[in-house]
Amino acid sequence: DVKVTQSSRYLVKRTGEKVFLECVQDMDHENMFWYRQDPGLGLRLIYFSYDVKMKEKGDIPEGYSVSREKKERFSLILESASTNQTSMYLCASSPGQGSGEQYFGPGTRLTVT
Amino acid sequence: DQQVKQNSPSLSVQEGRISILNCDYTNSMFDYFLWYKKYPAEGPTFLISISSIKDKNEDGRFTVFLNKSAKHLSLHIVPSQPGDSAVYFCAASVIGGTYKYIFGTGTRLKVLA
Numbered sequence: 521d522v523k524v525t526q527s528s529r530y531l532v533k534r535t536g537e538k539v540f541l542e543c544v545q546d547m548d549h550e551n552m553f554w555y556r557q558d559p560g561l562g563l564r565l566i567y568f569s570y571d572v573k574m575k576e577k578g579d580i581p582e583g584y585s586v587s588r589e590k591k592e593r594f595s596l597i598l599e600s601a602s603t604n605q606t607s608m609y610l611c612a613s614s615p616g617q618g619s620g621e622q623y624f625g626p627g628t629r630l631t632v633t
Numbered sequence: 634d635q636q637v638k639q640n641s642p643s644l645s646v647q648e649g650r651i652s653i654l655n656c657d658y659t660n661s662m663f664d665y666f667l668w669y670k671k672y673p674a675e676g677p678t679f680l681i682s683i684s685s686i687k688d689k690n691e692d693g694r695f696t697v698f699l700n701k702s703a704k705h706l707s708l709h710i711v712p713s714q715p716g717d718s719a720v721y722f723c724a725a726s727v728i729g730g731t732y733k734y735i736f737g738t739g740t741r742l743k744v745l746a
Contacts, residue, residue: 524676555736560642562722562738563677578733610676621667622734624676 523547524625526611532631539598541628543611551614552594553622554578554586556607563610569594601632636660637725639737647745652710654740656723659704663725667734668697668708671720680721681708713744 527542545552551570555563555578565578567586575586583605587595594613598605608629612622638657646652656666664685669677683690683697683706690697696709710717720741724734 529674553734560738562639563724563736565733565735568733612676621679621682624669624678626676627674629674 524611524613524623526609526625526628528628529626530629530631532633533598533601534633535602537598537601537632539601539630539632541596541598541609541611541630543594543596543613543625544592545594545613545623546592547613547615547623548591549613549615549623550591551622552588553612553614554584554594554596555610555612556580557610557627558607566596601630603632606630606632635738636663637723637735637737639721639723639740641740642738643741643743645743645745646713648715649712652708652713652717652742652744654708654710654721654723654742656706656708656737657704658706658725658735660725660735661704662727663735665726666697666699666706667724667726668695669722669724669736670717671722671739677722710742713742715744715746718742718744 524545553568554566569575569588585597610627611625614622667682668680671677681692681695699706720739722739723737726734
């Protein structure tokens, strides 16, 4: 049974702080993804990684960076948090190339004040 | 430019009736489609998928139909149950492509008891 865990369910940070969101998957999946979910906008891809130390920008990478030092762990970094980064952040993983389902973590509700 | 569109933000259906959720896409390169269900405060969970070589895929109460010429897919839930009340996202990708899925904006389904 695939499990994707995220380090926090709820997080409150101040404007300008550096924020780390961590994601761990236990199924040896090659691909990992970070999305944000906002009302009326659906899920938008921030970054993804198809291998250790490999990363590619998604549709909205500005203001974010990522790190994948180990296959099971994918971190999202907000270099200097801003109020427009208040959102639900979802991590996902998947095996293989381009097909097959993605398995999602429970999400982190981040509020930046 | 929204490549995957769910034009109905919400839908209400009586218990026992059919729920039909629609999704349109613009990129003719997409050849793999998925539906996810999301409850509040949880990550999306995979429901059903279809590749472009098929026009129908069925799994229990859930059936997905694909009309490639119209670039349209739909999810049918029969019979609808109160536990089906959730937000439904469709997603599209290119098999063997860049591992990216493009998600729609979601449709909130409410099944009335």
